[in-house]
Amino acid sequence: MEFVYAFIVGGLICVVGQLLFEFTKLTPGHVMCIFVVIGSILDGFGIYDKLIEFAGAGATVPITSFGHSLLHGAMAEANQHGFVGIGMGIFSLTSSGISAAILFSFIVALLFKPKG
Amino acid sequence: MGLLGKQTWEFTNGVYVQSSGTAVGPRENLGLLKGTYDYAYEDLHCNEDNWELAERALLRNAISTTLKKADKNVEDIDVFLAGDLLNQNVTANFIARELQLPFLCMFGACSTSMETAALGAQLIDSGYAKLALAGTSSHNATAERQYRYPTEYGGQKPDSATFTVTGAGSILLSSKKSRIKVKCATIGTVQDLGLKNPFDMGSAMAPAAAYTIVQHFKDTNTTPDDYDLIVTGDLSAVGAPICEQLVKEEGYDMSGKYNDCGLLIYDRDNQEVFAGGSGCACSAVVTYSHLFQELKKGTYKKILVAATGALLSPTMIQQKESIPTISHAVVFESC
Numbered sequence: 001m002e003f004v005y006a007f008i009v010g011g012l013i014c015v016v017g018q019l020l021f022e023f024t025k026l027t028p029g030h031v032m033c034i035f036v037v038i039g040s041i042l043d044g045f046g047i048y049d050k051l052i053e054f055a056g057a058g059a060t061v062p063i064t065s066f067g068h069s070l071l072h073g074a075m076a077e078a079n080q081h082g083f084v085g086i087g088m089g090i091f092s093l094t095s096s097g098i099s100a101a102i103l104f105s106f107i108v109a110l111l112f113k114p115k116g
Numbered sequence: 117m118g119l120l121g122k123q124t125w126e127f128t129n130g131v132y133v134q135s136s137g138t139a140v141g142p143r144e145n146l147g148l149l150k151g152t153y154d155y156a157y158e159d160l161h162c163n164e165d166n167w168e169l170a171e172r173a174l175l176r177n178a179i180s181t182t183l184k185k186a187d188k189n190v191e192d193i194d195v196f197l198a199g200d201l202l203n204q205n206v207t208a209n210f211i212a213r214e215l216q217l218p219f220l221c222m223f224g225a226c227s228t229s230m231e232t233a234a235l236g237a238q239l240i241d242s243g244y245a246k247l248a249l250a251g252t253s254s255h256n257a258t259a260e261r262q263y264r265y266p267t268e269y270g271g272q273k274p275d276s277a278t279f280t281v282t283g284a285g286s287i288l289l290s291s292k293k294s295r296i297k298v299k300c301a302t303i304g305t306v307q308d309l310g311l312k313n314p315f316d317m318g319s320a321m322a323p324a325a326a327y328t329i330v331q332h333f334k335d336t337n338t339t340p341d342d343y344d345l346i347v348t349g350d351l352s353a354v355g356a357p358i359c360e361q362l363v364k365e366e367g368y369d370m371s372g373k374y375n376d377c378g379l380l381i382y383d384r385d386n387q388e389v390f391a392g393g394s395g396c397a398c399s400a401v402v403t404y405s406h407l408f409q410e411l412k413k414g415t416y417k418k419i420l421v422a423a424t425g426a427l428l429s430p431t432m433i434q435q436k437e438s439i440p441t442i443s444h445a446v447v448f449e450s451c
Contacts, residue, residue, distance in 0.1 A: 021272060025313060028271040114268050116160040116167070116257040 039067025121335025318355025
């Protein structure tokens with residue numbers, strides 16, 4: 001059943017993105033930013049954690065979870081170090097994702113030619 | 117007097133197309149006009165290391181074909197006019213570095229094909245050049261990266277988007293009589309109705325094309341009936357009907373005579389090109405290959421080619437500016 005929920009929730013998040021793209025003049029960059037911000041706002045109210053509990057990868061794979069992780073990292077450090085902690089922690093949870101993106105794009109760029 | 121009406125140059129001493137050359141990428145040669153081009157690369161990289169070098173290879177190829185057909189050498193040319201879509205017109209400038217010819221670099225976005233041809237013809241007519249070479253190029257991957265997203269990013273596109281043509285075209289002009297005559301040219305004005313969407317350039321450019329076409333009819337005292345074909349450069353499936361309608365509203369009915377190079381080039385039913393082809397090369401390769409061949413065959417006696425350019429700047433789009441557009445038209449006659 002977890003797979004079904006993951007499929008439905010993940011799919012619905014993507015549907016929202018597609019609808020934004022189809023019916024507004026927003027660019028892919030806009031849509032991505034909106035999703036990151038929505039993810040962090042939902043996390044601020046504790047909603048995104050519940051969504052992850054319910055749908056698993058359906059909620060962690062879409063870009064909204066990046067916003068959720070940004071906020072989580074920032075809040076965790078803020079608890080320990082106060083206001084400065086926000087800056088210290090904001091990329092702590094997401095750093096592995098960002099590093100992976102850089103590393104894998106580097107490897108792919110070395111190995112393959114763009115197809116155009 | 118070479119000036120007709122307000123914006124049209126009539127070449128009274130006789131300017132003729134000595135030869136033309138076209139080179140295209142793989143997708144263009146799978147389109148509706150396959151086999152009409154002088155050279156088609158099988159690889160989008162055109163056997164080069166990067167996209168910019170590939171675009172240069174296309175223009176270099178088109179120019180060498182043009183010269184070969186007319187049996188001329190680079191040194192015989194008096195002036196070279198070229199432009200492209202990339203920042204600082206790198207393709208044209210870097211090709212000019214190789215050619216070592218008196219060079220005028222021009223930017224009219226996708227209207228560059230007819231802009232360079234019109235000025236080249238004018239220089240021949242006025243006696244400032246005996247042999248003028250005009251050329252332009254575009255490459256899908258270089259244009260996509262500069263104006264939209266790098267293709268590797270994989271951003272989705274709406275159906276109103278156009279697909280930049282990979283190719284290059286050039287023509288050689290002189291006063292020596294040949295099968296195709298450059299009759300006159302109408303220089304366009306910049307039009308901007310406030311459209312801001314770089315994924316719908318057809319709608320943005322349609323008013324510019326309509327304005328130039330109507331002005332051409334007024335200046336030359338002609339009607340669509342005087343032409344066998346009226347083509348715009350790259351208005352695509354979205355912009356072409358708008359242009360036809362705008363011209364009709366001014367009292368000139370082009371129905372049955374009108375087409376768009378962006379619609380002629382690709383097989384839109386079987387190729388994923390959205391609303392159709394665009395780019396400097398779109399009007400250049402269609403005109404300098406297919407349309408010239410039809411003029412020589414006698415299918416058409418007189419055609420009006422109105423190349424359309426969206427003078428789009430990605431930086432200005434970020435500053436919420438709208439897209440200025442322009443169109444230059446040239447009349448070719450078979451003789």
